[in-house]
Amino acid sequence: MKRLAALVIILMMISGSIAVAENYQAMSDEELLAILHAVRAELLVRNLSLSADEVLMENEVVKVYIDKSKNVEFSGNDYLRVKIPLVLVSNSENEISFQVESVMVNGWECGGSIGNVSTAGKKREILNINCKGAEITSAEEIEDIQLVLLAFNMNTYKRELVSDKITIVVENGQIIKK
Numbered sequence: 001m002k003r004l005a006a007l008v009i010i011l012m013m014i015s016g017s018i019a020v021a022e023n024y025q026a027m028s029d030e031e032l033l034a035i036l037h038a039v040r041a042e043l044l045v046r047n048l049s050l051s052a053d054e055v056l057m058e059n060e061v062v063k064v065y066i067d068k069s070k071n072v073e074f075s076g077n078d079y080l081r082v083k084i085p086l087v088l089v090s091n092s093e094n095e096i097s098f099q100v101e102s103v104m105v106n107g108w109e110c111g112g113s114i115g116n117v118s119t120a121g122k123k124r125e126i127l128n129i130n131c132k133g134a135e136i137t138s139a140e141e142i143e144d145i146q147l148v149l150l151a152f153n154m155n156t157y158k159r160e161l162v163s164d165k166i167t168i169v170v171e172n173g174q175i176i177k178k
Helices: 001-024 031-048
Strands: 055-058 064-065 073-074 079-092 095-105 108-112 115-117 121-132 144-153 158-162 166-171 174-175
Touching: 001 095, 031 073, 055 144, 073 158, 079 095, 079 115, 095 121, 115 121, 144 174
Parallel strands: none
Antiparallel strands: 055 064, 064 079, 073 079, 079 121, 095 108, 095 115, 095 144, 108 121, 144 158, 144 166, 166 174
16 A cells, blocks of 8 residues: 555656646746746845845845955045945846946045846946045045945836945945945
8 A cells, every 4th residue: 555655656746747847848938038037036045145234235126235255446546436346136037227326435426337237147247436526545535435326127217226325434445334
């Protein structure tokens, strides 16, 4: 009797896996890609263990966090350039443009840019901050960077997320706190 029950269970498992394989064959490319993107997004969520200080903005569609594996770069004399390494994450099948809505360094208004992610996945990028006339001549003079980021869906023309004001505290040219 136990053998019969085990045989029935094995046959059910085999027939179930065959049915799943047939379902994949019957799916369109778009349906398969949607499943693939969902699986990648789930694996990314499981593998990311970030502190609150590293995440700049996040919702179910997009995430931006500081890439701690790279160094922040500062340069310039009368024209300050700051480069902060980021990782951009998109769970959208559409292209997402990550943008800087506003940025200030030590209270000086500056300009900034980030980049795009063409489809669901993640990408390393640099947050470029450029300040002219900010009267900051070295990285050691930077006390704080305040910015607002946004994620814009290039297909739907919709803002997926606009961050609250983010304050990054800098000490001796190193980010010490977000």
